[in-house]
Each structure stands twice: as structure tokens, then as C-alpha cells.
Amino acid sequence: MKIRHIFTLLVIVLIASCTHEVINSPTDPASPIDVGRGGITPTTSDTVCFNSQVLPLYVSYCGSNGCHSDISREEDVITTSYTRIMEGIRAKNASRSEYYTIINGEMPPRGSPQMSADQKNTILKWINQGALNTNCLNSCDTTKFTFNDPIKTLLTNNCLGCHGTKPGSGNVFLGDYASAKAYIGANPTNFLKVINHDPTIAASKRMPPAGKMVDCQIGQFTKWVNKGFPQ
Numbered sequence: 154m155k156i157r158h159i160f161t162l163l164v165i166v167l168i169a170s171c172t173h174e175v176i177n178s179p180t181d182p183a184s185p186i187d188v189g190r191g192g193i194t195p196t197t198s199d200t201v202c203f204n205s206q207v208l209p210l211y212v213s214y215c216g217s218n219g220c221h222s223d224i225s226r227e228e229d230v231i232t233t234s235y236t237r238i239m240e241g242i243r244a245k246n247a248s249r250s251e252y253y254t255i256i257n258g259e260m261p262p263r264g265s266p267q268m269s270a271d272q273k274n275t276i277l278k279w280i281n282q283g284a285l286n287t288n289c290l291n292s293c294d295t296t297k298f299t300f301n302d303p304i305k306t307l308l309t310n311n312c313l314g315c316h317g318t319k320p321g322s323g324n325v326f327l328g329d330y331a332s333a334k335a336y337i338g339a340n341p342t343n344f345l346k347v348i349n350h351d352p353t354i355a356a357s358k359r360m361p362p363a364g365k366m367v368d369c370q371i372g373q374f375t376k377w378v379n380k381g382f383p384q
């Protein structure tokens with residue numbers, strides 16, 4: 154093959170591989186969409202977003218201190234960043250992705266909160282889509298702020314790996330409506346500082362520890378708290 158042909162082929166391959174990363178713009182421009190932490194691409198497509206859907210699961214269920222965090226590095230496994238998570242993931246090959254197969258078996262250890270079937274499916278789908286470092290947010294609707302939608306899901310995905318079984322990290326248990334309402338209701342101002350990573354509180358108390366939720370999600374929490382914890 155002539156160099157020119159090889160080059161053309163290469164360009165085609167590159168373009169083809171790039172199209173997987175294209176994230177569709179929202180089909181419903183009327184729904185309020187937040188573009189939270191820098192560079193987030195809104196999407197209502199089927200693409201699983203690493204940053205907002207996969208990373209929080211690995212951080213919450215695997216990456217707490219004492220386990221696979223930057224500090225404790227159990228077995229030299231860290232699950233708090235894309236690069237480190239990719240050490241145990243093979244794109245499009247879930248059965249050979251150790252960090253996927255293990256969540257269907259040994260990990261998290263018995264007695265710790267386990268990922269749900271839905272959450273595992275999200276990870277599986279992400280692997281099958283190429284395990285890309287997609288940074289986007291499925292439309293986050295600022296008009297929704299009840300516990301059942303979306304607070305419960307936000308807690309499940311971002312917090313319950315550490316706060317989902319009693320007593321919970323830092324003695325904070327947020328595993329059901331009554332407990333979350335009682336704990337947060339006792340000091341709502343502090344809670345809002347905690348999730349806003351307010352610089353006036355100790356760094357260890359800024360939640361989730363691996364990085365703030367996106368602004369729209371913090372907004373949903375804020376409304377839920379300020380409106381008296383509607384169920």
C-alpha cells in the first residue's frame with residue numbers, strides 16, 4: 154500500500170474511533186441542564202458518562218479511606234481517578250476487566266454496602282462503550298428535589314458506599330429517608346457547607362471526598378433541605 158493510502162486509512166480509523174466520543178446535545182432544550190464542573194457536556198444520549206455515573210460508584214463503594222483511596226491504597230489498588238481505574242478495566246472486554254468482575258464477587262467485602270444490579274449494569278455498559286473518560290451529565294432537572302427523585306439516587310451513587318451501613322463513615326448514616334432527614338435536619342447549614350466543599354470547614358469534611366458533585370446536583374440537595382425534606 155502506498156504511504157498516501159495508509160495515511161487515508163489512518164484518518165478514517167481515527168475519525169471512526171472519535172465518533173464514539175461524540176456526545177449528543179440534549180434533545181429537549183427546554184429542560185434545565187447544568188454544565189457544572191468545567192467542561193461537562195450535557196447529554197441525553199445513551200452514552201454512559203464516566204465522571205458523573207461511573208467514577209462516583211468506584212469512589213463511594215471502593216475508594217474510601219482504609220480501602221482503595223489515594224491514602225490507604227489497599228493492595229496498591231486506587232479507584233478514585235480514571236487513570237487508576239483503567240488499570241483494572243479493559244475497554245469492551247468486561248469479562249477480562251478485573252475491576253468489573255470483582256464487583257460481582259469478592260468486593261466490596263461482605264458487610265460493606267454492595268453495588269446494585271443497576272449500578273453494575275452502568276459500569277458494564279460503560280466498558281462496552283469503550284470505557285472512555287467521558288465527562289458529561291445526563292440532564293439534571295433543577296425543578297426536581299424530592300427524596301424519591303432525585304435525592305435517593307444521588308445519595309446512592311455518591312454517598313452510600315461510605316454512609317450506607319450503620320454506623321457509617323464518621324458516624325453518619327444516610328441509608329434511608331428517615332435517617333437522612335434526621336441527621337441533616339439537625340444541622341442543615343453545616344450539611345450544605347459539607348456538600349459545597351466550603352473552605353471554612355476542614356478539608357476532611359468536604360463531601361464527597363473525591364470531589365464536589367456537579368452544581369445542579371448540589372442545587373437539588375439545597376432545595377430539598379430548604380423546602381423541609383419533601384419525600
Ligand code: HEC
Pocket residue numbers: 212213216217218308311312313314315316322323325343344347348357358360361362366
Ligand atoms: C469515600 C467515602 C465517603 C463518601 C463517598 C462520602 N463520605 Fe461523607 N464522610 C466520610 C468520612 C470518612 C467522614 C468523616 C470525616 C471527618 O470526620 O473528618 C464523612 C463525614 C460526613 C459528614 C459529617 C461532616 C461533619 O461536619 O462532621 C457528612 C454530613 C457527610 N459525610 C455527608 C456525605 C454526603 C452527603 C456524601 C455524598 C454526597 C458523602 N458524605 C460521601 C466518607 C465519605
